[in-house]
Amino acid sequence: MNKRIFVEKKALFDVESPRVLSEILQVAPEVSKVSVYNIYDIFGLEEDDFNKVINATFVDPVTDIVHNQNPATLPYIAIEFLPGQYDQRADSAEQCIALLTGRGSAKVRSGKLIEMEGISNESLGKVKDLLINKVESHEKDLNVLEYPSVEAPSDIAVHQGFKDWNSVKLNDFYNQHGFAFGFDDLEHIQQYFQQEDRDPTETELKVLDTYWSDHCRHTTFETELTDISFEGKFKATLESIFNDYLDKRKFLGRAQKPVSLMDLATVCGKYFYKTGKLENLVVSDEINACTITIDVEYDGKKEPWYLLFKNETHNHPTEIEPFGGASTCLGGAIRDPLSGRSYVYQAMRLTGAADVLEPIGNTLPGKLPQRTITKQAANGYSSYGNQIGLATTMVNEIYHEGYKAKRMEVGFVVGAAPIDWVKREQPKQGDIVVILGGATGRDGIGGATGSSKEQDETSIHTMSSEVQKGNAVEERKIQRLFRKPEVTKLIKKSNDFGAGGVSVAIGEIAPSIEINLDVLPLKYEGLNGTELAISESQERMAVVIDPADKEKFIAACNNENIVAVEVAKVTDSGRMKMYWRGNKIVDLSRVFLETNGCPKKQNVTVSHLQDVNNETPELTEETFLKALSEKNTASQKGLIEMFDSSVGGTTVTMPLGGRFQITEMEGSVQTIPVLRSKDVETVSLASWGYDAEISSDNSMIGAANAVVESVAKIVAMGGRYQNIRLSFQEYFEKLGNNPQKWGKPLASLLGAYDAQMNLELAAIGGKDSMSGTFGDLNVPPTLISFACANGEKKNIISPEFKNSGNFIYLFEHKPKENGLPDYNALKQAFDFIPDQIGKGNIVSAKTIKEGGLAVALAKMSFGNRLGCQINYSGVPLAKSIGSILIESKSAIDHPLFNNFGTVNNEETISINNQKFEITPLLNAYTSTFEKLFPTIENKKEIIELDPTINNTQPANIIIKKHGITPRVFAPVFPGTNCEFETKNAFRKEGAEVSSLPLVNISHRHLEESIDAWVKEINNSQILILSGGFSAGDEPDGSAKFIVNVLKNEKMKDAVHALLERDGMVLGICNGFQALVKSGLLPYGQIRDLDAGSPTLAHNAIGRHISQMVNVKVLNDNSPWLRGMKDNIYTIPISHGEGRFMAGKEVLEDLYKKGQIATQYVDHNGNVAHGMPYNPNNSFFGIEGITSECGKIYGRMGHTERFTDGLMKNIPDAGYHNIFRNGVDYFKL
DSSP states (O other), rough: OOOOEEEEEEEGGGOOOHHHHHHTTTTOOTTEEEEEEEEEEEEEEHHHHHHHHIIIIIOOOOOOOOOSSSSSOOOEEEEOOOHHHHHHHHHHHHHHHHHHHOOOOOOOEEEEEEEEOOOOOHHHHHHHHOOOTTEEEOOOOOOOOOOOOOOOOOOOOOOTTGGOOOOHHHHHHHHTTTOOOOOOHHHHHHHHHHHHHEEEEEEEHHHHHHHHHHHHHOOOHEEEEEEEEESSTTHHHHHHHHHHHHHHHHHHHHHHHTOHHHHHHHHHHHHHHHSSOOOOBBBOSSSSOEEEEEEEETTTTTEEEEEEEEEEHHHHHOOOOOOHHHHHHHHHHHHHHHHTTTEEEEEEEEEEETTTTSGGGGOTTSSHHHHHHHHHHHHHHHHHHHHHHHHEEEEEEEGGGGGGGEEEOOOOOOEEEEGGOOOOOOOOOOOEEEEEEEEEETTTTTTHHHHTOOOOOOOOOGGGGGGGGOHHHHHHHHHTTTHHHHHHHTOEEEEEOOOOTTHHHHHTTSSSSSEGGGOOOBBOOOOHHHHHHHHSSSSEEEEEEEEEGGGHHHHHHHTOOOOOOEEEEEEEEEEEEETTTEEEEEEHHHHHTTTTTTOOOOEEEEEOOOOOOOOOOOOOOHHHHHHHHHHTOOOOOOHHHTTSSSSSSSBOOEEEEETOOOOOOOSSSEEEEOTOOBBBBBEEEEEEEEEEHHHHHHHHHHHHHHHHHHHHHHTTTOOOOGGGGGEEEEEEETTTTTTHHHHHHHHHHHHHHHHHHHHHHOEEEEEEOOEEEEEEEOOEEEEEEEEEEEGGGGGOOSOOOOOOTTEEEEEEOOTTTTOOOHHHHHHHHHHHHHHHHTTOOOEEEOOOOOHHHHHHHHHHTTTOOOEEEEOSSSTTOOOTOOEEEEESSSOOTTEEEEEEEEEEEEOOOOEEEEEHHHHHHHHHHTTTTTSSSSSOOOOOOOOOGGGGTTTTOOOOOOOOOOSSEEEEEOOOOOOOOOHHHHHHHHHHTTEEEEBBBBBOOSHHHHHEEEHHHHHHHHHEEEEEEOOOGGGTTTTTTTTHHHHHTTSHHHHHHHHHHHHHHTOOOEEEHHHHHHHHHHHHHHHHHOOOOOOOOOEEOTTTTTSSSEEEEEEEEOOOOOOGTTTOTEEEEEEEESSOOOOOEOOOHHHHHHHHHHEEEEEEEEETTTTTTTTTTEEEEEEEGGGEETTTTOOOOESSSSSGGGOSSSSTTTTTTTOOOOOHHHHHHHHH
């Protein structure tokens, strides 16, 4: 049976329709109402099975209305993904159907129906252009109900006669095929095949185009630079730096090697490594990420660890398909250190856009609107990071008109692993290559070559296959797998699947390799050998292992719900060979492959450098307010809170600090993720530096300043600058053969070189993207410096003012006459600040940038609403890269630090006797992006209950004596991402904890997995449902997958039996959602729900929210909360569907029975009814409830994520230790 249903949200729960209406009003202001319906096309499901799954999978009876026919009576558009695009909603639905029916043959396609009241015919086309991104989706024909057919692929063609073509015919061929490599490369290929005496296959040319792309082989950066000339005012400075570079090349014995951007970018690392100033650098031919060794201190001991970090860009894919491009930017960044067998736990996101507030009508032809790109990209990156469970603790967007040429999307991640978990060996003949993780589809085909090309007006219509599609749930499984030393020690070498797919990931893993494309797991049928060879489908990893370890390794993968197959063998042929359908379709010499095409040469002229524009207005109330509201200065709180910043339990500082969570951190700080640890002292610090305006004026000074800024931020957080290692992100216009254009990256790298040499810090990695051009628009010269360092948790500080009466000092950095930094003064300051922090004297520090000292003071004041009074002889609004404001408890005696003010309790900022009230300054700071990334819900539901009825009808909660050490079972569902910190919280209290992933790669595996879970529950006293995104919180609703598992008869009986023998259940976040939607809360049993049942719905603001909240224990009837009544705890939350909703009668019933356990409250302890204290607008401020028996407790807050020394920039952050209560109930 094939069937289509339309699912509508009831008005009270509908947050999507108003959100879509706000977007449509940008182009169709006459529209008065929008109704959004989810469409599900279900294929191959019998009527009985459909009735079994409809309410569990597609429709929530509490929140939804189902229609069997098109419900639209007004103009509408219907949208669905293009065939071949990954659809997480459909995938999750298919998994739920298989779970409930035992049959995995059903197929699902999802879509959207958008009905519009009042729309004109003229505007309908504009709305379609706005809402349908042709790269990923198309208009859906509701008259058709059929699953896309798949044709069997043809055999791979051979380009007959290729080796004998003359240059005219070869040139015609070149122009017809749109290769990313140059015509000279094609001639080089022709010569090779002449030597081979055969013609190439279609696959071989596609593989070479991918392998030699700028993206994969850094062709631009590897080009030999000849006839380099420097012109203009900065000629002497440039020549001095360049000559020093040449001297260092000579010292390193590299004088005969070509001068190139790559050589210049890497020479400092080579120099410092040779001279002994980079002793902790790990050098390996395994292509992973920047890697250093550090000592990790925890629980009173030290261990040697690897610290890995990586920056990744997805500028091109995010420009044309923002959600997918940004999500796979993060996924790709994660996989590099992950392939190094490290656990990735820390992330930053830095993006560049043009005017995101401009009217949509200003959008350039062939472009998506800037606001659309920036919003969908934020959704994509945050969705991936939130699902995989990666704390993203620094999020910034830079605004510059140059990024209208092409967006900048950069992710930076940090991973770590004990050194003895990682084995690195050279593959030898007979070794095998296993591919594990996601299946292969058409997504990402041509991504490497596409991102190497210049974009034009046709790009968003012709590049649908070039954008990779992310599946964070799958990558999370690989993270879990690689956190097992018994698995990682089997791996000799590993490579992740990014650009180029199989052809690169497996092709470069060993010098000689034979690859069998026929065994690749597929997302769907119909892919030909070329597509299999170059598909960039995500979440795949290739590993080299000994053939004797094959069964053991694949079994370990299967145990984590990961499909793994042997795909290749290491040989001694010196060639890369690929087979499809038994035919050899690629047979290329390794020596030829590694020529990377024809050697390239280029003349360079640096003539673009200008003096940096230092024009700054005088400080008045008007100019102060304007400076705070500028796009590059204003608060991005609504954007930042979309990203989970506390997952993993390692967050030392939240992105926004102070009692009011408004002062932005200088960077990201996390403790090293040591499994089963109680107290980790070693931290990793990360920051970035870049200024688009300065770099546009002078890319040399801009790059030097970028290094200084990134280093200064680490110092301002309490790190020692000598521990810093750098990684650069270069992003420039398409250079072509223009010597002046080539001068821009050369000048940037010379500026960065100067900073590295003078600070004695090295860039040990980086990423270049050299295609930032659209027509006559170019991105600004972009060299971002990412800094990463190890440090100590006890020394970490944050920028918000701490206490009235403290001193304010300024280190004012004054550049040298040539505009470059004064490195000697900087190094003195950078040494002094950590010393004073270690002594407990400096308690806050803030670097100065846009808006100068005045804006920096305001931002320091906002977090705790503390004022200040200063006297300053300079220009308060002047930008000053490298300058640092500090707050100290006592006086400081240092010639570089000037005492010019104090902190006070007045809510004013006084600068040279000009007083500015903090409230209007804060309003200016927070209002700029409110309509784009709101921080306040449109409508706030306020429900009050009579406090005299609280707990007046409590159940008789039976408390038994057990006297045992409880066993805790923590099941891991696809999408669970909080299991490590949750298990650790129980372990620290003395519980025995076990955990098993659900395995559903086949029906047999699923049945065995359910049986294993039932056995674990039968042997346990506590069941914990951890936080996460079960099956990506799809289809359209949190925890549906978990609920379907709980409703399995075996599981249902096991959970009920656990409760009958006085067991206890805890659900946190996603686990709480599962308890409510399964009936365990508030009813105490797994049961079907009705329209009157309580639920957890989408946050009223319509987005994910990650922040700290104050939670009050209203009732402590439950053993989970015993002895905690009326206590208030400040804990992290992070969710998109945490809004507890129920009718007033249900709420009063829960209140009378004492089941309302925990509430969101404001700073005065009063019930909060909306933002900012009740961020999801839960009815009556409900954060958590219990069952009548008290043994089941569910809550949204992630108390498991806190340990001493975390969330240091939140004054009242503390540990709500419900885990001890749970364990003690059985122990005592």
